[in-house]
Amino acid sequence: MNPDQLASAIRDALAAAIAAGELNIAVPDEVPLERPRSREHGDYATSIALKLVKESGLKPRQIAEILAPRLEAIAGIAAVEIAGPGFLNIRLDTAAAGALVGQVIAAGAEYGNGTSLAGVKINLEFVSANPTGPVHIGGARWAAVGDALGRILSAQGGEVTREYYFNDHGAQIDRFARSLLAAARGEEAPEDGYGGEYIGEIAGRIVAANPDAASLPDAEATELFRSQGVELMFTEIRATLHEFRTDFDVYFHENSLHESGAVDKAVARVKESGHLFEKDGAWWLRSTDYGDDKDRVVIKSDGNPAYIAGDLAYFLDKRLRGFDLCIYMLGADHHGYISRLKAAAAAFGDDPDVVEVLIGQLVNLVKDGVPVRMGKRAGNVISLDDLIEAIGVDAARYALIRYSVDTSVDLDLDLWTKAGNDNPVYYVQYAHARLCRMLANAADLGIDAGEDYDPALLDTPQENALIALLAAYPGVLRTAADLREPHRVARFLEDLAAGLHKFYDAVRVLPMGDAAPTAATASRLWLSRAARQVLANGLGVLGVSAPERM
RNA sequence: GCGCCCGUAGCUCAGUUGGAUAGAGCAGCGGACUUCUAAUCCUCAGGUCGCAGGUUCGAAUCCUGCCGGGCGCGCCA
Numbered sequence: 001m002n003p004d005q006l007a008s009a010i011r012d013a014l015a016a017a018i019a020a021g022e023l024n025i026a027v028p029d030e031v032p033l034e035r036p037r038s039r040e041h042g043d044y045a046t047s048i049a050l051k052l053v054k055e056s057g058l059k060p061r062q063i064a065e066i067l068a069p070r071l072e073a074i075a076g077i078a079a080v081e082i083a084g085p086g087f088l089n090i091r092l093d094t095a096a097a098g099a100l101v102g103q104v105i106a107a108g109a110e111y112g113n114g115t116s117l118a119g120v121k122i123n124l125e126f127v128s129a130n131p132t133g134p135v136h137i138g139g140a141r142w143a144a145v146g147d148a149l150g151r152i153l154s155a156q157g158g159e160v161t162r163e164y165y166f167n168d169h170g171a172q173i174d175r176f177a178r179s180l181l182a183a184a185r186g187e188e189a190p191e192d193g194y195g196g197e198y199i200g201e202i203a204g205r206i207v208a209a210n211p212d213a214a215s216l217p218d219a220e221a222t223e224l225f226r227s228q229g230v231e232l233m234f235t236e237i238r239a240t241l242h243e244f245r246t247d248f249d250v251y252f253h254e255n256s257l258h259e260s261g262a263v264d265k266a267v268a269r270v271k272e273s274g275h276l277f278e279k280d281g282a283w284w285l286r287s288t289d290y291g292d293d294k295d296r297v298v299i300k301s302d303g304n305p306a307y308i309a310g311d312l313a314y315f316l317d318k319r320l321r322g323f324d325l326c327i328y329m330l331g332a333d334h335h336g337y338i339s340r341l342k343a344a345a346a347a348f349g350d351d352p353d354v355v356e357v358l359i360g361q362l363v364n365l366v367k368d369g370v371p372v373r374m375g376k377r378a379g380n381v382i383s384l385d386d387l388i389e390a391i392g393v394d395a396a397r398y399a400l401i402r403y404s405v406d407t408s409v410d411l412d413l414d415l416w417t418k419a420g421n422d423n424p425v426y427y428v429q430y431a432h433a434r435l436c437r438m439l440a441n442a443a444d445l446g447i448d449a450g451e452d453y454d455p456a457l458l459d460t461p462q463e464n465a466l467i468a469l470l471a472a473y474p475g476v477l478r479t480a481a482d483l484r485e486p487h488r489v490a491r492f493l494e495d496l497a498a499g500l501h502k503f504y505d506a507v508r509v510l511p512m513g514d515a516a517p518t519a520a521t522a523s524r525l526w527l528s529r530a531a532r533q534v535l536a537n538g539l540g541v542l543g544v545s546a547p548e549r550m
Numbered sequence: 551g552c553g554c555c556c557g558u559a560g561c562u563c564a565g566u567u568g569g570a571u572a573g574a575g576c577a578g579c580g581g582a583c584u585u586c587u588a589a590u591c592c593u594c595a596g597g598u599c600g601c602a603g604g605u606u607c608g609a610a611u612c613c614u615g616c617c618g619g620g621c622g623c624g625c626c627a
Binding site: 030032034036037038041045047050051053059060083084085087130167169170171172173280281282284291292293294296297298299300301302304306307308310331332333334335336338339359361362402403404406407408409410412415418419420421422423424426427429430431433434435437438439441442445479482483485487488491494495498501502504505506508509510511512513528549550 | 552553554555556557562563564565566567569570571572573574575576577582585586587588589590591592607608619620621622623624625626627
């Protein structure tokens with residue numbers, strides 16, 4: 001019996017009590033169910049009796065007393081106790097709890113998936129770093145979290161399109177082009193330009209391919225360095241992200257919106273909406289309706305589109321492609337965009353809720369207890385490449401995903417390269433590798449777990465706890481998807497790994513010496529396989545490898 | 551000044567919709583390997599959940615006001 005089945009059994013008990021006239025309420029949609037911290041409080045506990053106080057007009061313990069005998073009569077429930085203010089503490093029958101192991105193995109790689117987003121077309125835009133330099137650490141956070149979120153939303157049945165918006169238009173690109181040209185000519189970088197080492201490197205590659213590039217007339221040369229520089233930078237960014245196991249379905253070029261006339265069209269359309277107004281010769285988006293502290297210019301008084309005109313056109317494009325939900329993952333320095341993007345949706349006649357903006361706080365790197373300097377403009381870049389080189393893809397992804405994006409984090413580079421259980425990614429991966437070795441040993445010994453197992457034999461506290469962890473996984477995935485919080489999966493995996501290690505330490509799986517395998521051996525092998533499956537599934541969702549040996 | 555995020559153990563951080571005695575890892579003390587990977591496990595210790603009010607059967611969680619830190623407030627992109 002898993003938590004979902006238990007929750008629906010409780011709902012059935014409520015319905016029965018209502019039908020019998022003992023309760024005068026509607027059957028609640030959700031039944032709160034938790035795994036109590038203390039084992040003395042049973043396998044599961046529900047506060048449903050406390051929640052129904054107001055609606056029923058009864059005292060919590062009265063409600064609990066109505067429910068307890070009905071629950072106790074359900075097959076698979078061993079005992080029900082009323083405790084505290086009105087909690088119902090539920091103890092499962094060992095065999096009923098252990099049956100979950102078979103469900104996990106039957107579901108395999110699909111175990112944990114749900115349908116809460118079935119059929120929802122989701123556009124997930126993340127990273128979208130400017131092609132004026134390598135992906136830096138902030139972009140890296142989104143690469144890891146965004147990719148994991150994509151996998152989590154897909155696991156709930158969402159039809160996810162990962163998208164990278166490529167700002168290859170405008171003044172920053174012009175500065176980038178001039179910086180490249182200056183580097184190629186051996187001149188100082190322009191005052192407002194880019195000065196990192198990569199500028200010289202990219203310029204060198206352009207010159208190598210076009211030997212006379214630097215000596216062309218300024219306008220022509222700038223254009224050449226612009227187009228080729230952007231292309232080279234883009235290729236490099238894509239390669240780095242690919243190495244980081246983050247690939248996109250769509251790389252969208254901002255410039256294409258301007259060249260195709262999509263921007264003009266989008267603006268023309270939105271001018272009629274009432275969300276745009278003309279003032280001082282410019283056209284403004286009434287973003288204050290959605291919490292902005294001032295309205296924003298869409299068409300400047302010189303007739304040129306402002307930056308957000310591109311955002312408007314891009315949003316319209318997404319909607320025309322049929323997305324039900326557009327998620328934008330932005331850095332903390334862009335939180336002001338939320339109201340603009342909501343206003344943009346409203347201007348096109350959409351519910352602003354189709355736009356969802358996730359804001360990620362900044363990431364700092366720490367080495368030897370000292371913050372590592374960063375700053376893209378200065379060229380003192382901590383890039384994603386650097387991070388991968390320093391701690392590897394698995395640790396980097398895991399480290400960036402593990403924390404709520406609401407909090408700024410300091411990543412300690414020393415910690416994430418350590419091989420020990422203070423390094424969470426090793427701790428989790430080791431649990432998986434340990435199981436793989438043990439299961440391989442079982443195969444070497446010719447021990448066959450058989451077609452079936454006896455769930456009632458999984459009766460130690462460690463086995464009980466491990467099974468409960470496996471049972472909790474679908475709920476964790478569901479919550480992570482609902483709240484767009486991949487870090488929950490990582491935290492769960494750490495709990496699961498701890499549960500596994502405790503089990504491994506306390507319960508011998510394979511027979512000692514020459515002893516013959518028993519029925520318990522088979523049951524424990526089944527449990528081990530199930531645990532390995534869930535560890536692998538969870539790591540898979542994070543895009544972190546599940547090694548078979550370490 | 552205004553907006554967003556954060557403030558939980560010495561350190562790094564968990565803690566969805568309010569629920570029982572607030573958790574984990576590290577650091578500290580003391581233990582456990584002749585047999586499945588000790589990259590592990592067990593014990594002890596560690597707290598005014600920033601402060602002050604409020605809401606209620608019940609608040610780390612919700613509301614208000616303060617304090618402290620990060621980020622942002624262009625007809626730039």
